[in-house]
Amino acid sequence: MSRKRVKLLVDSLTRSSKHFNKSEVECLVKLFDTLVAKASSHFAGAGFDRTVFRDTLHSAFGLTDEVMLDRVFSTFDRSNTGNITVVEWVEGLGVLLRGTLEEKMKYCFAIYDLNGDGYISREEMFQMLKNSLLIQPADEEPDEGVKDLVEIALKKMDYDHDGKLSFTDFEKAVREESLLLEAFGPCLPDIKSIIAFEQKVFRETPK
Template identity: 30%
Template structure:
């Protein structure tokens, strides 16, 4: 752990970086502290790491994939990173700012159970139509297995993602209509201890 220089987010200058694009300046530190569950010190550490990887103050999808691939070199994380990027890109403008990043991270790491479940549902609901289909869940599961790497877990069979999806829908799809709504998702997760533990494992992937 390095010592953080005693300046705030707004004190940092862009002069250190020769950029061809206009830099994005984050919200004031105090405002971000109010909007998230991070302390000022934590926000400073997060910001310096973010600026180190993304000097312009925003990250596009390709850069996001590149950064994420460094954490999972044994597999192909590009598809999962794509889904994750879309979940962080709340403004749907093709870029993730520091504000977007810490708001999402705050929910994932410090949010209430309900907040975390809503965030997870949004991640799984790929077309954002308010329900999760088997096809969407299959895409997510495949991306997770690809990211973890087939050689990391040699006992995993090719049909493992499909079995996971079938188990997911058997527990979640209460009215058996082929889709999982946000209400079904939250109710099922809160009542099933195994699902909650499984969700926590996927949180660690993030």
């Protein structure tokens, strides 16, 4: 990318970004270019693919759950092209690293709403909790334990008692108990990973 294009891109992203200043945006664009270079040449210039994305989030933030990583990829990949563009990268990281509670609630809800119908259903909760739980001892039926957890979650969060969670239910529950933000599996980096990532990426001040 020519220096002129980079400058225009950084200016435009700085204007649209609520969370990063200009030098931070430059650092993120630089990191984006490094990741694109790692991706298959098929996407060169357009962005990087799911594999590079998952590897990056895994090594930067310790996110390991494959279902969650796929869902995080889908929320970043808003244009649904199968690769992450520089705009999606900067905006997505804005929420991941410095998002407001409001933004994080929307992000987590979108991750957990597996089929995108605007609700987190019993089946979706079961699917996610099943993946994030450690396997139980042999004498215990693991699915039963997961079903119990789903019922507990519904009892606590399903305010309108329709057997599924709308965003309104989810938001109300999280505002009352912030730990419920990641009730159905880890999809946000922890504070330690965020600090380490920012120090590493933003330490290099662009020339």
